[in-house]
Amino acid sequence: MIRTTLNFLRLLYAARTLARHDALFFLDRFARLPLPLVVVRKVMPVFALGSPKSQGLREGERLANALRDLGPSFIKLGQALSVRADLIGEDLVQDLGNLRDRLPPFPFEKAQETIEYELQAPLDSLFVEFDREPVAAASIAQVHFAKVRERRPAPTDDDPDAEEEVLRDVAVKILRPGIELAFERDLRLFFWLAGLAEKYQPQTRRLRLTKIVETLADSVELEMDLRMEAAAASEMAENFADDADFDVPEIDWQRTARRVMTQSRVEGVSVARKEELLAAGHDLTALSNNVIRVFLHQVLRDGFFHADMHHGNLFVTPDGRLVAVDFGIMGRMNRETRLFMAEMLHAFLTRDYHRAADVHFRAGYVPPHKSLDNFAQACRSIGEPILGRPVSEISIARLLVQLFQITETFEMETQPQLLLLQKTMVTAEGVAQSLNPDINFWEAAEPTVAHWMRENMGVEAHAAEVVKDGIALLRKLPAIVNKADALLLEMEAREKAREHILETRRQLAKERRDHLAYIAGGGVIGGLVVWLIVLLA
Secondary structure, eight states: OOOHHHHHHHHHHHHHHHHHOOOOGGGOOOOOOOOOHHHHHHHHHHHOOOOOGGGOOOHHHHHHHHHHHOOOOHHHHHHTTTTTTHOHHHHHHHHHTTTOOOOOOHHHHHHHHHHHHHSSSSHHOOEEESSSSSEEEEEEEEEEEEEEEEEEEOOOOSOTTTTEEEEEEEEEEEOTHHHHHHHHHHHHHHHHHHHHHHOOOOOEEEEEEHHHHHHHHHHHHTTTOOHHHHHHHHHHHHHHHTTEEEEEOOBOOOOOOEEEEEEOOOOSEEEHHHHHHHHTOOOHHHHHHHHHHHHHHHHHHHSSSEEEGGGGEEETTTSSSSEEEOOEEEOOOOHHHHHHHHHHHHHHHOHHHHHHHHHHHHTTSSSSSHHHHHHHHHHHHHHHHHSOOOOGGGHHHHHHHHHTTTTTTOOOOOOOOHHHHHHHHEEEEEHHHHHHHTTOOOHHHHHHHHHHHHHHHHHHHEEEEHHHHHHHHHHHHHHHHHHHHHHHHHHHHHHHHHHHHHHHHHHHHHHHHHHHHHHHHHHHHHHHHHHHHHHHH
């Protein structure tokens, strides 16, 4: 009861903020609302004075502004909803997709306190220089530039083991004070609202709202531990170790803890600064193609992708390499899901709609009682208006958005792992198009996708998979044989035990029969003796 009351009070605060931005309109899209939301919808506009800033703005802009005012958890929620056109409508998707968090920085003293507590050392002993003013401040953390002193090999002819002391530029990321409690409070509210929606709106159960909130909660939990972000950056650096056109900052593990992360400083220009990139002589077409190539390598080749590839997290070094930062939100895909995505996209882009439908059925995303031909027809209705455009206007992101809009008709359950991929694909395509408005995602992606499909879906791949499975089976054979021997020995022991029990039972039965015979014989003899005594008497 206490938790419900706290959730309702938090809901009232959120509703008042939404009402101030004239952003409660989305509740009108539901045919039936639970009582708390009915009260909110009716009462809040009366008490909330509309902000002049909301006048003349689109619905999506008003909603994005309200979510930004509500804080980090609601910003994350808005970003998650930005790929759910089936839930909020396509008119809101773009504005929520552009939702970015910018908050005032917290004081340097708090940053210092966090660093010294987490790393168990004075700030001056950890860093030679530390900028008091942050270079970036977002909802979860802020970043300061600093310098560290370290010793590096400097071999000479006289001393191959010689070292030199150098200063290295680093960036230090620090979590906001109290951010964990703020997220915990709001996630409880989201779970409560998801439960209410699934209870009072049965048709929303296929959307798996609670599962979506669980996915958001898991993502937030990882973001609250900067060691996990450091590990993600390290893993991606290994994946692209041999790639000359993509790089990841190096993690300073000695100055990294749960609430503090230190990495090498990126020397480059943000991809958002198009004019600076041109002035530096960079080829924007090549950069645009590289964004898509890197994204597809992460998704298809590695099954581990940067799920927040917006302009602010991508930089270009003086030598033209693309560098990504901020690895707090990452996505993983198993091989089966990667095969599904590659085959589905290829089927759409070759206009093989029956195959596109069949892929969905084989993956189990569409219930088997639905018509394959009807779903293929639905796929055609999505693909033709998009693929029928000039090559320069084909949008893979739009195709995926349209595909999710037919989920209700065919009772498709939401696949949370694909939502994160869809969001990232929309973002990556947007970044690529901002660098080169004429880029076509498929033309840029086709070499990477085709190569991956040949390696993973061709005859050679199937043969390799069979060989791989055979090798795996051979490796397991000794264990299988040992287990079979142990099982046979156990069965033999059980059989011997059973035979022993049966033999014991037979022996006991025989002894019981003999005992009864002795008793009967004794009784007869005793009776005869008594009879003779009576007769003689």
